Amino acid sequence: MSPLHAGAILAATTAGERAELVFFIILAPLAVVTALGMVLNRHAVYSALLLVVNFFCLAAFYVFLQAQFLAAVQVIVYAGAIMVLFLFVLMLLGISREDVLHETIRGQRPAAAVLVVLLLAGTIWALFAHPFSGLGADLNRVAGNDNVRAIGRLLFTRYVFAFEATGLLLVVAAVGALVLGKRAGRPLPRGSAAQREEQVP
Amino acid sequence: MRVEPSWYLVLSALLFTIGVAGVLIRRNAIVLFMCVELMLNSVNLSFIAFSKLNGDLNGQILSFFVMVVAAAEVVVGLGILVAIFRKRSSASVDDVNLLKG
Numbered sequence: 522m523s524p525l526h527a528g529a530i531l532a533a534t535t536a537g538e539r540a541e542l543v544f545f546i547i548l549a550p551l552a553v554v555t556a557l558g559m560v561l562n563r564h565a566v567y568s569a570l571l572l573v574v575n576f577f578c579l580a581a582f583y584v585f586l587q588a589q590f591l592a593a594v595q596v597i598v599y600a601g602a603i604m605v606l607f608l609f610v611l612m613l614l615g616i617s618r619e620d621v622l623h624e625t626i627r628g629q630r631p632a633a634a635v636l637v638v639l640l641l642a643g644t645i646w647a648l649f650a651h652p653f654s655g656l657g658a659d660l661n662r663v664a665g666n667d668n669v670r671a672i673g674r675l676l677f678t679r680y681v682f683a684f685e686a687t688g689l690l691l692v693v694a695a696v697g698a699l700v701l702g703k704r705a706g707r708p709l710p711r712g713s714a715a716q717r718e719e720q721v722p
Numbered sequence: 723m724r725v726e727p728s729w730y731l732v733l734s735a736l737l738f739t740i741g742v743a744g745v746l747i748r749r750n751a752i753v754l755f756m757c758v759e760l761m762l763n764s765v766n767l768s769f770i771a772f773s774k775l776n777g778d779l780n781g782q783i784l785s786f787f788v789m790v791v792a793a794a795e796v797v798v799g800l801g802i803l804v805a806i807f808r809k810r811s812s813a814s815v816d817d818v819n820l821l822k823g
Contacts, residue, residue, distance in 0.1 A: 538724050545725045549733050556737050556760055560744035565752050572756050575737075579763055582730060586774045588782050591766075591789075598789055603759065603796050610800045611752060614807050625749070625816045633746035637739055644735040653728045658777025675783050687790045694794035701801035704808070 541585045552578040569607050576600040587660035589668045730771035737764035749814045751803055755796065762792050 534542075555575040559568045576599045583592035664671035676684050737760060744757030766785040773781025803813065810817050 534724055541725045542723060545729065549729075552733065553736055553740070556740040559753075559756060559760065560740055560747065565750055568753050568756055572760065575760065576763065579767055582733075582767060583770055585725065586727065586730065586770045588770045588773065588785070591770060591782055591785055594786065594789060598793060599759075599763070603793060606796060606800060607752065607756065610804060613804065614752070614813050630747065633743065637743045637746065640742060641735065641739040644739070645732065648728065648731055648735065653731060653772075653775055654726065655775070656724060657727045657774040660774055660777060660779065663777050664779060671779055672782060672786070675779055676786070680783055680787075683787060687787060687794075690791065690794050694797045698797045698801035701798070701805045 544581060544585065548578045548581050552582075565611050566608070569604060569611060572607075573600050573604050576604070587664075587668065590672050727771040727775045731768050734764045734768040734771065737761075737767070749816055751806075751813050751815050752800075754815065755799055755803075759792065759796070762788060 552575055555571045555578070559571040559575065562568045562571065576595060580592045580595040580600070583589075583595060661668070741757045741761035741764065744760070745754055748754055748757065766788055769781045769785040769788070773779065773785075806818060807813055
């Protein structure tokens with residue numbers, strides 16, 4: 522691409538579109554690299570931290586795709602609450618152990634590699650077989666320049682039943698976690714702090 | 723050159739594939755959960771990209787519900803993990819083989 526050509530293309534875009542291009546060129550490889558690092562890292566804590574970086578990249582993409590409310594929810598719920606929960610459990614279960622890396626089923630890794638390549642080829646082929654071109658619509662105009670209000674209106678009118686059902690789902694999940702986590706009536710694991718406390722008269 | 727929503731769809735396909743590879747390769751149950759989270763997030767990204775492509779906010783609502791269900795799933799899943807760890811003191815999926823025939 523000649524400099525003149527590139528200059529003409531740059532002149533045809535607005536400042537916001539140029540910023541999106543620059544951010545995409547930086548953040549998309551970062552998202553892929555952190556995802557790969559999350560899968561390949563032997564330490565689960567490093568995996569969790571790389572996944573947090575990945576979630577932040579996705580939040581930036583949501584802003585560029587004009588989903589401002591979901592970008593905030595992504596940072597608060599995913600990068601905040603869910604990953605902190607993961608780190609809590611990692612610390613609870615012990616972080617010194619490294620993952621076992623030897624194959625337990627013979628030939629699993631090559632088979633997985635073949636299947637993954639097939640899956641990627643299939644999805645990319647599906648994307649290019651029905652090309653989704655164009656810049657899309659201006660969602661800010663659709664939402665009346667207020668993404669949060671538009672989403673809230675949809676949630677509490679058309680999707681109000683689903684919204685209430687997810688509330689019920691969250692309550693059931695919380696009660697289920699409590700039932701799974703309680704240890705009354707069960708023998709304590711040997712050597713645990715709680716058992717040592719019991720042995721002390 | 724402008725960033726089109728279809729670029730995000732390709733990125734989402736890449737991230738989903740990486741998540742699938744992680745689920746197939748790794749043995750640590752917590753890392754498996756993280757890979758599932760990555761897959762859910764990549765699908766969210768494609769929902770939001772399609773929402774922008776079609777000029778329709780319903781994709782964002784669907785993505786919101788995916789986030790809520792993922793939160794519930796993580797809570798129950800990690801609870802099960804802790805319960806298994808208490809019994810078998812291992813977080814590897816290979817050690818949960820009591821139903822082996």
